[in-house]
Amino acid sequence: MDMAKVYNFSAGPAVLPHQVLAEAQSELLDWHGSGMSVMEMSHRGKEFMEIIHDAEQDLRQLMGIPAGYKVLFLQGGASLQFAMAPLNLLGDKDSIDIVNTGHWSKLAIKEAKRYAKVNVAASSEDRNFCYIPEEASWQRDPNAAYLHYTSNETIGGLQFPYIPAEQHGVPLVCDMSSDFLSREIDVSRFGMIYAGAQKNIGPSGLTVLIIREGLLGKARADIPTMLNYQVHADADSMYNTPGTYPIYIAGLVFKWLKEQGGVKGIATRNEEKAGLLYHVIDSSGGFYSTHIEQPFRSKMNVVFKLKDEALDEIFLLEARKNGLAQLKGHRAVGGMRASIYNAMPIEGVKSLVNFMQDFARQYG
Amino acid sequence: MDMAKVYNFSAGPAVLPHQVLAEAQSELLDWHGSGMSVMEMSHRGKEFMEIIHDAEQDLRQLMGIPAGYKVLFLQGGASLQFAMAPLNLLGDKDSIDIVNTGHWSKLAIKEAKRYAKVNVAASSEDRNFCYIPEEASWQRDPNAAYLHYTSNETIGGLQFPYIPAEQHGVPLVCDMSSDFLSREIDVSRFGMIYAGAQKNIGPSGLTVLIIREGLLGKARADIPTMLNYQVHADADSMYNTPGTYPIYIAGLVFKWLKEQGGVKGIATRNEEKAGLLYHVIDSSGGFYSTHIEQPFRSKMNVVFKLKDEALDEIFLLEARKNGLAQLKGHRAVGGMRASIYNAMPIEGVKSLVNFMQDFARQYG
Numbered sequence: 001m002d003m004a005k006v007y008n009f010s011a012g013p014a015v016l017p018h019q020v021l022a023e024a025q026s027e028l029l030d031w032h033g034s035g036m037s038v039m040e041m042s043h044r045g046k047e048f049m050e051i052i053h054d055a056e057q058d059l060r061q062l063m064g065i066p067a068g069y070k071v072l073f074l075q076g077g078a079s080l081q082f083a084m085a086p087l088n089l090l091g092d093k094d095s096i097d098i099v100n101t102g103h104w105s106k107l108a109i110k111e112a113k114r115y116a117k118v119n120v121a122a123s124s125e126d127r128n129f130c131y132i133p134e135e136a137s138w139q140r141d142p143n144a145a146y147l148h149y150t151s152n153e154t155i156g157g158l159q160f161p162y163i164p165a166e167q168h169g170v171p172l173v174c175d176m177s178s179d180f181l182s183r184e185i186d187v188s189r190f191g192m193i194y195a196g197a198q199k200n201i202g203p204s205g206l207t208v209l210i211i212r213e214g215l216l217g218k219a220r221a222d223i224p225t226m227l228n229y230q231v232h233a234d235a236d237s238m239y240n241t242p243g244t245y246p247i248y249i250a251g252l253v254f255k256w257l258k259e260q261g262g263v264k265g266i267a268t269r270n271e272e273k274a275g276l277l278y279h280v281i282d283s284s285g286g287f288y289s290t291h292i293e294q295p296f297r298s299k300m301n302v303v304f305k306l307k308d309e310a311l312d313e314i315f316l317l318e319a320r321k322n323g324l325a326q327l328k329g330h331r332a333v334g335g336m337r338a339s340i341y342n343a344m345p346i347e348g349v350k351s352l353v354n355f356m357q358d359f360a361r362q363y364g
Numbered sequence: 365m366d367m368a369k370v371y372n373f374s375a376g377p378a379v380l381p382h383q384v385l386a387e388a389q390s391e392l393l394d395w396h397g398s399g400m401s402v403m404e405m406s407h408r409g410k411e412f413m414e415i416i417h418d419a420e421q422d423l424r425q426l427m428g429i430p431a432g433y434k435v436l437f438l439q440g441g442a443s444l445q446f447a448m449a450p451l452n453l454l455g456d457k458d459s460i461d462i463v464n465t466g467h468w469s470k471l472a473i474k475e476a477k478r479y480a481k482v483n484v485a486a487s488s489e490d491r492n493f494c495y496i497p498e499e500a501s502w503q504r505d506p507n508a509a510y511l512h513y514t515s516n517e518t519i520g521g522l523q524f525p526y527i528p529a530e531q532h533g534v535p536l537v538c539d540m541s542s543d544f545l546s547r548e549i550d551v552s553r554f555g556m557i558y559a560g561a562q563k564n565i566g567p568s569g570l571t572v573l574i575i576r577e578g579l580l581g582k583a584r585a586d587i588p589t590m591l592n593y594q595v596h597a598d599a600d601s602m603y604n605t606p607g608t609y610p611i612y613i614a615g616l617v618f619k620w621l622k623e624q625g626g627v628k629g630i631a632t633r634n635e636e637k638a639g640l641l642y643h644v645i646d647s648s649g650g651f652y653s654t655h656i657e658q659p660f661r662s663k664m665n666v667v668f669k670l671k672d673e674a675l676d677e678i679f680l681l682e683a684r685k686n687g688l689a690q691l692k693g694h695r696a697v698g699g700m701r702a703s704i705y706n707a708m709p710i711e712g713v714k715s716l717v718n719f720m721q722d723f724a725r726q727y728g
Contacts, residue, residue: 008400013404014404036370039613043568077439083590087588204608205609206569224451225443243439
C-alpha cells in the first residue's frame, strides 16, 4: 500500500511505531494461530494471560522495576489517578505536597484538594510555567502522605530534568504520562508512578501504574472497589475485565522498544530529536521562540511560537501540505507544539526542521 | 490466509463479526486516507470526532434512543457502574431496590450496600437462580431512588423475558452488559441502561451508558470527578481521553448490525440460534440438561450440564478438536456454557449442535 507519508505530531493519542501497527494488522484476525483476534479472547484464557504476562515482564525489564513493586494495568487515564492517588495513599495522614508546574499539575491539585489538605510545595505559575523552582526552595511538609509532581507538562512543554530527592521519608508520586519510558529513571526512588498510555505506551484506555507494595492497603474504606489499588494488585489487574486490546498493543510497543536499545537507546534518540528542533528555534533569529528556560525544555513536547501570530494559520496549512500534521498548540497556551514521543522517527523531526527553516526564510 | 476455522463461545471478551475485524484490519495503518491509524488520532481531531459521532448516531438509530437521553462512552466496565450508579443516582433518597438473579446481581448488591440501603425486592437464590420471581410478588419500595436489575445473568444463563413495570415513578436501572442490542427494547421505559462492551458491542475497555437527562445532576458532592455522570455528559464523553480504539470498533459493530436488519433482524437470528441449542439439550434424553426454567433461559449464554460430570473434560477436548472453543462453564456453576452473542454465526451454533448430538450418541 502506497500512501502519502504523514508525520503526526499529536500530543496524544499519538504516533505509534509502524512496526507495531504492522504486526497488529498482520495478526488482527488470528493471533499466533489461535483462530481468534486478540479482541475476541477471554481475558482469563491462556492466550491473553500470556500476552499480559509478557507485557508486564518486558516493562519490568525495560524500566528495571525492582521486586517489591506491583505493575497494574488500569483504566480511566491520569485524570482518574488524580482522585485515586489521594484516596488510596493518604492513610492516616491528612495532607499531601504537590509541585505546580502547569496545566496537569493544576488539575491534580484541584482534584486532590477534594480529599486532602494540599500544600503546593513549589510553583512556577509566577512566570507562566517557564521554569521549575529550585529544589532547595521547595516548602515541603515532613508530614505529607506523599509528594506529587508531573515529570513532563504535555501542554506547557516543561520537563523535570531530574528526580526530586525524597525527604523525611515522604514517598514520591509522579504523573509520568507524557515522558514514561522516554529516558532512564531509577524506579526505586518512587513510591508510585502512573501514566496514561496514549503517549509512549500504546492506545488510549489504558493507565499503567507502578507502586511500591508498602504503599498498598491504605485506601479509604468508603471508596469504590474498582478504585482500590489493593484490589487490582491482589487480582493482578484482573479484578474485572481489563482493556485487553490496549494491553496487547502496549506489549508490542515494549518489544519494539527493547529492539531500539531499550530506554537507554531511545533516550539517546529523543535527545537528538529534541536537539534538532530546539536548535532550529534558537538559530531562527527570533522567528521562532520558546519561553521555556533551557534546562526545563521538554524533550517530548516542543512548544514554540512564531514571531508573528498572524502567520500561525499559514504555518499550519503549509506544514500539513508537507505531511506534517497536528502541530497546533493547545488552546491554553497557543502557538505550536511538536510532540516527538518515542515512536516519532528522526526522519519526521528532520522533515519538520527542514520545513521550519524554509518557512522562516520565506516569511521571515 | 487459510486458517483452521474456530468458533469461539467465550462469554466475553467474545467473538466479533468477521466483517468488522476485516475492515479494522484493512484500515489499521491508514484510516480513510488520513495517513494515521485510529489508535494514533487525537481524540479531539476531526477524524475521531467523526468516528465517535457516527457511533453514537448509529447506536441511537439501532435502539431508537429518544431525545432526552444521553449516550456516554465510559471506562471501567459494569463493575465500576455498581458504585457509580448509587453514587450518582441516589440524590436525596437513601435506598434502592435490586432484584437478585445471580452472580452479577449479587455483586451489584454488595457494592451498592456500601452507599445506600439496599432492598432486595426479589430473589431467586432459594432455587439456585433457575427462575425469575413473578413480578407481582416483588416487594418494592415506593421511596427507592431506583430499581436495579440484571437483564441477563452471563454466568447463570438466566434472562429476563420482559422489562419490569415502573412503579411509583421509581426509575429502572438495568445492567444490560450481556444482552445489549440482542433484542428490541423500549429505551423510554428505563432511567438508565449500562453495558460493558465485551459481549455485543466491541472490545473490552468500553462501557456504554444511556441515561435519561432528568437523572443527571444528583451525584454525591464528594465523588471523584471522573465518576460523575454529569461531567461526562457535559463533555460528550470527552472530559478526558476516552478509549478511542474500542469506540471505533463499536462503531463498526453498529454499522454491521444495521446491515443485519438492525436489532429486530439480529433478534430473530438470536432466537433461532438459542432454539437450536435448547432443542438439542431437551431432546437428548437427559444426556444434556439445563436447570433454568423454560421462560427464563438465556438466549445469549446457554448454560448446560452433561449427565456424567466425568465426561466434561472429554467433551471440552473433543469440542476443541472440532473447532469449538471456550465452552467450559464458569467455575461458580460448573458444566458448560455456550455464549452465542450477536456475532456468533448460525453456522457456529449448527456446528456445536452437530457435535453435541454426535457426542451424546457416542458416550450416551
